[in-house]
Amino acid sequence: MRSIWYAMTINDIDQRRVALLSALEAINSAEMLESFKLAHLVRKGSIAEMFEQLKNVSKEDKPVVGKVLNVFRAEIEEAFKSLEATLGSAKEVSKETIDLSMPARSVIVTEPGHEHPLISTLNRMVGIFTAMGFDVAYGPEVEDDEHNFEKLNFAADHPARDMQDTFFVKPTADWSPDSAMKPALLRTHTSPVQVRLMESGKLPIRSVMPGRVYRNEEITARSAACFFQLEGLVIDKGISMADLKGVLLEFARQFFGSDSKIRVRPSYFPFTEPSVEIDVSCYLCSGKGCRVCKYSGWLEILGAGMVHPNVLKACGIDDEIYTGYAFGMGIDRTALMRYGINDIRMFTENDYRFLRQF
Numbered sequence: 246m247r248s249i250w251y252a253m254t255i256n257d258i259d260q261r262r263v264a265l266l267s268a269l270e271a272i273n274s275a276e277m278l279e280s281f282k283l284a285h286l287v288r289k290g291s292i293a294e295m296f297e298q299l300k301n302v303s304k305e306d307k308p309v310v311g312k313v314l315n316v317f318r319a320e321i322e323e324a325f326k327s328l329e330a331t332l333g334s335a336k337e338v339s340k341e342t343i344d345l346s347m348p349a350r351s352v353i354v355t356e357p358g359h360e361h362p363l364i365s366t367l368n369r370m371v372g373i374f375t376a377m378g379f380d381v382a383y384g385p386e387v388e389d390d391e392h393n394f395e396k397l398n399f400a401a402d403h404p405a406r407d408m409q410d411t412f413f414v415k416p417t418a419d420w421s422p423d424s425a426m427k428p429a430l431l432r433t434h435t436s437p438v439q440v441r442l443m444e445s446g447k448l449p450i451r452s453v454m455p456g457r458v459y460r461n462e463e464i465t466a467r468s469a470a471c472f473f474q475l476e477g478l479v480i481d482k483g484i485s486m487a488d489l490k491g492v493l494l495e496f497a498r499q500f501f502g503s504d505s506k507i508r509v510r511p512s513y514f515p516f517t518e519p520s521v522e523i524d525v526s527c528y529l530c531s532g533k534g535c536r537v538c539k540y541s542g543w544l545e546i547l548g549a550g551m552v553h554p555n556v557l558k559a560c561g562i563d564d565e566i567y568t569g570y571a572f573g574m575g576i577d578r579t580a581l582m583r584y585g586i587n588d589i590r591m592f593t594e595n596d597y598r599f600l601r602q603f
């Protein structure tokens with residue numbers, strides 16, 4: 246009787262190959278896999294039978310057909326083994342039991358974000374002033390000479406305009422002295438916001454102005470090229486130095502502690518007359534002298550003064566009717582003191598180990 250495998254061809258083998266591979270693909274349980282094995286891979290299985298039929302292939306075709314048959318068997322066995330491995334490991338998993346009585350894993354701690362220590366210091370200060378009736382104003386960090394210097398009564402040759410202090414913004418290539426656009430700089434203090442407020446023409450003024458300022462300074466543990474200031478400005482009829490002292494004493498008491506004292510020393514700023522510097526008694530040693538206050542008992546916290554009549558005039562305010570005071574303080578050093586930090590660069594390094602402590 247003529248076997249169906251009589252004169253088995255390469256084409257026959259290929260058809261079997263496609264059939265067995267798709268049969269393997271359909272297998273999704275260990276039982277199905279086992280029956281595949283019994284049907285095709287055991288000693289009496291269909292693949293063994295194909296080898297059996299090789300004897301019917303003509304002598305000259307035999308080497309090629311035999312080779313193809315070997316490759317075919319290797320491929321099916323390989324596919325079978327990898328399927329066995331995946332179904333086997335699935336079996337392992339399904340053997341795993343879930344212990345419902347086990348205590349829940351301790352809460353996964355997700356750390357909530359928080360304010361940066363500088364911003365929190367700034368917000369605390371702003372909060373004290375807003376509670377006293379001040380509003381909050383902001384101005385641009387890229388300023389022009391007019392607002393940063395000229396209207397603040399800086400003489401044309403004032404050293405603060407020097408390249409060493411001020412970062413100038415390079416004008417575009419087509420800029421000329423007649424261009425409408427004024428040469429720009431990064432503001433060196435928050436005082437230009439005073440000018441913008443006064444120019445707006447709305448009186449009286451009672452504002453604080455927080456923001457970043459820039460100076461071309463060497464970056465060290467105590468000084469940075471970019472830092473924060475909080476500016477204050479009050480313009481009204483009959484404002485005097487006594488108002489300034491009263492407000493700042495109240496600020497010092499709320500910020501540094503209720504037994505704080507302030508000390509006023511003469512100073513110089515082009516935009517205030519008279520100009521003063523104000524110190525607060527050291528909150529750590531209550532004025533006895535310690536490392537924080539460098540054994541002086543006092544902390545230098547701000548510059549202030551009565552707004553210079555030239556500034557009022559330049560901003561369109563009648564200096565016969567109105568007077569006012571202004572103050573400006575650095576935030577970074579105060580934040581250093583507040584948190585007992587000894588290097589100002591920590592604030593901007595973004596080291597998470599540092600930041601997460603606050």
Ligand code: PHE
Binds near residue numbers: 433435477548550
């Ligand atoms: N703008 C001054 C500075 O940066 C501080 C200041 C502000 C002084 C307002 C007096 C009045 O040093």
